Amino acid sequence: MTKYLVVEDERFAYEELKRMMQVLRPGYQLVGWAESIEQTILLLQQNKIDLMIVDIRLSDGVSFEIFEQCPVNIPIIFTTAYDEYALQAFKVNSIDYLLKPIEENELETALAKFERNHSLHSTTPQYRKLEADYLTHNKKNRFLIQIGDTFQYVETHEAAFFYSEDKYNYLHLFSGKRYIINYSLDMLEGMLDKEIFFRVSRNCIANVKAIQKSSRYFGSRLKLYFRPECPHEVLVSRNRVSDFLKWMDGIL
Template sequence: MNVLIIEDENLAAEKLEQMLKKYDSKLHVLANLTSVQETVDWLREKPSPDLIMMDIRIDDGLCFEIFQQIEVSSPVIFTTAYDQYAIKAFEVHSIDYLLKPIQYEKLVQSMEKLKRLQSGFQREPNGLNVDQILSAIQENQTAYKSRFLVKAGTKIKSIKTEQIAYIYTERKLNLLVTNKGDKYPLDQSLDDLIQVLDPQLFFRANRQLILHIDAVSEIHPYFKGRVKLQVSPDLDSEIIISSEKTPLFKAWLDQ
């Protein structure tokens, strides 16, 4: 079986490939693509794979834009962190899906379902009602902040959330730190901020710190089931994840 993976997180793609090969050692992963445009170009040039494993949110947008640009004739298993209600749209169209973090047992169930369907599967468009699926997702997902207006001297700057490395409290002052190391004060409390930030991208490490997933550079085992983090840019104070939060943190980081 030839499989195409569409996933913009390298670790997630590698883990998915490992699980697929555990299920079938003869399975061949053709490529791991990370964006809508890259996928459209690949599918235009290459023969259709036997299966596409497709993340919903990728580098340059939602994966459904692929179906709006090109006819997809391969069966698709979506990987997603969207809630169950939004996923009902997938079930209407008999599209299988895996909730992140992906469990091997769930992957096996999806692959077995594909086997059952393959005997009657024709290489025709999947018949996706893209508008209906997008509408279900848009109606049910929270509108998270995409940028912050911050003060920079006498100016006001707009900082996109993907530029944020972390937000932390120091001497009762909340500071937004960009991935370039620039610091800007924020008026909102961390309690309020964590409510408006995408939980796929941001994690409340402790009472003083909210992390962006790309800011975590190293993880070290610590005492009594805790972990100690190294982030980029560096933060002077130690970052310790409690033993209670460590499983949640690892699941978040491994999505």
């Protein structure tokens, strides 16, 4: 059963969302209603939640603060009376952004998108094997990116490296441009061609063609030098050095 949480500081808006959810998804279970950032964090810590419906402006601040204090990987449908938060919502784990007053058909579209994107993400061993088998033969060959109000794609081979910084994940191209993407590095590891890309550190996955050189570093680690230059220092940990060198040598 899908469990969801509503974060909304206006009671009427909450009651209307609850009513629409009971009509559109009577099989979903409402686990709680939070009116503030503090209440939301408490409910997240106490419950297993599959989906969040979150108003952006709350009585005690902006809801993005929730995810700064309590990082979660839960799909989110954002609701708001304002449209200036669209790009920031996209950077969080959002699946849709609905402007108030919310119509049933808009909520239905968002729920369908949630189900389409997340219903297969089962934790069963059978699913994990199916997913691994699929990714073995079907590597991600392009990424959708957003620039202002427009969308475009870039080919995966254009990526010099992927890295995480300040709670965001970036795709950095050989051209020097970088874009925020909605994939964690853990997700990317399973999507990318292992002959070309390697998880060189906790916060960086590199394209072999972007690594200019590596040198020995204190603590039996390796320091990597990139072209284009990486925004932060990248060190290969001691227990990853052997695998990294084999990968550089074409041994998988």
